[in-house]
Amino acid sequence: MKKKILIIDDDPDIIEASRLFLEYNGFEVYTETDPGEGVRSFIENKPDLLILDVIMNEPDEGFFLAKKFKKLDPDIPIIIYSSVSSALGYDFGKNEIVSADVFIDKPAEPSLLLDSINRLLKKESNE
Amino acid sequence: MINLIPQNTSDLDYLWELVSERNKWFIKLRYIAVVLLLCLYIFIVYLTNEYIFIEQKTGIAVILCCILAYNLIFSYLSGTKILKNEISAFHPIKFALLQILLDLTALMFIVYLTGLINSPFYLFFIFHAIIGSLILPGRIIYFLMIVLLSFFTVLNFSVHFGFIREFPISNTESVRQLSLNYLVLNLMSFWLMILLSVQLVNHLTSALYRREQQLMNAIEKIEQTEIEKQKYILAVVHEVKSPLSVILSYLNLLVDGIAGEISEKARDILIKMKRRSAEAIELTNNILEVSKIKQLKKLNRVKTEPELIVRGIFEAMNDKARSEMITLHFTDSRKEKKSFYADKSLMELMLSNVISNAVKYNHMEGKVEVVFSDRNDGICITVADTGIGIPAEEMMNITNEFYRAGNAKSTKKEGTGLGLYVVKQIVEKHNGKLHIKSPSDIGTAEFPGTSVIILLPYGEVSQSS
Secondary structure (H helix, E strand, O other), X not given: OOOEEXXXXXXXXXXXXXXXXXXXXXXXXXXXXXXXXHHHHHHHXXXXXEEEOOOOOOOOHHHHHHHHHHHHOOOOOEEEEEOXXXXXXXXXXXXXXXXXXXXXXXXXXXXXXXXXXXXXXXXXXXX | OOOOOOOOOXXXXXXXXXXXXXXXXXXXXXXXXXXXXXXXXXXXXHHOOOOOOHHHHHHHHHHHHHHHHHHHHHHHHHOOOOOOOOOOOOOHHHHHHHHHHHHHXXXXXXXXXXXXXXXXXXXXXXXXXXXXXXXXXXXXXXXXXXXXXXXXXXXXXXXXXXXXXXXXXXXXXOHHHOOHHHHHHHHHHHHHHHHHHHHHHHHHHHHHHHHHHHHHHHHHHHHHHHHHHHHHHHHXXXXXXXXXXXXXXXXXXXXXXXXXXXXXXXXXXXXXXXXXXXXXXXXXXXXXXXHHHHHOOOOOEEEOOHHHHHHHHHHHHHHHHHHOOOEEEEEEOOOOOXXXXXXXXXXXXXXXXXXHXXXXXXXXXXXXXXXXXXXXXXXEEEEEEOOOOOXXXXXXXXXXXXXXXXXXXXXXXXXXXXXXXXXXXXXXXXXXXXXXXXXXXXOXXXXXXXXXXXXXXXXXXXXXO
């Protein structure tokens, strides 16, 4: 069965590019540009993995979403895929408040994104 | 409670620092004064033929001992935490006032024991008037000086009219023998001298202080403007980065054939487009980094283990290094690993810039060596490679913004000329030093290589404010 990935990003083009790439690699992809709709889609579609942008309606909306999703399902792997890199002063990885599993700087090499997704899904299925 | 803080003070911390400096200076000066007074005392008591009363001898000796004793206490006090830079606490200005009061009292005794208006020491009151005017608010020093002058005048008249005993140090000079007119004239000119000195010095000091404040405000304004500018750059660059990210993501789809088959020629073109887009993204990242560093007012120094950072960077670069068969080598030759406090994310950025340059400009089967060693009161990080090196004539520009050496440009490898500039900024923020050497110690004739040597002090943990 195909693994399901939900992407929430306010840039429709990034969503489109990510969707094409992930579908090509055999995933079932759901996308949302609105964080509220994202939560609804999460409950409805029960994805196996989440990819979230950070800066959406609010400058740190992605972090709030990540927290919310982890509350809904603590086992769900979350990738924060954002251009708000460490250069902007967000020391992501070490921030315990942010409940994401992996932080990837946007734009990333497709292979890097794919590696992270596969690793997280494998870890989840092992547990 | 009397307010001791000058009215036009806007920066209290600066005032405390200034007065504390002067307090230390007073203490040193007082030791010198004690030595000089002791010499004079010996000279008067033992080397002149003047008749000296026993009360004078013992009195002056006692006062000298007192001055020495309270100065020792002041030396001790100036180093303790009893002194606090708070208005309600025992602050440096109160400390200065206490010193001036004790000095004036001691001086008054010495002057009384050496002939009042005929004493060679009474002009030292002017010196105290000047010092007091430098530190204390106008009203306080005026009040102090008027009390002192009144007391001095009363003492002189009391001696002149025989109410109290006189201690002249010369038999020929006695206040009692002076004509009243002459004494009054002398005292009046002394009053005038003191009050004029106070007025002049106080006025000059406050004018200078105001100027200094204006200057500080202007500097602060400039810094603020710079931060605003950097924020603007940050926002613009971030906006530029978003569409670039989209372009690069789509290009990836095309190059990888995900969007369908394309001709070999089209693929070549797309790869070139991808490379240039990646270059633009790298540029935006570098500009974001520079902006962030420039905006930084204070480092967030925490205990940092640079060896872990290097290992992390090696791990991240492993794939790229392996694909070009470049060996990454790390040696930690520090004898005692003292705690090192630095801004962790900046250290990561700095080391990753230097090490990625060492890998990027290397040749197939090249070497990158990172060595940690001890350097007086700090750590020395050397990153040496067997890369293309830096031509001697370009060495002085290599850390400039947007500068790339000619041989680096001709490699056709992506680069923005901001990497070493960022490194230099980070090193400077940490009060460190950056040296770049080419050829490196591990270079060869064909591949001279570069050594980047970074000296960083151990630092202290930042205080959260």
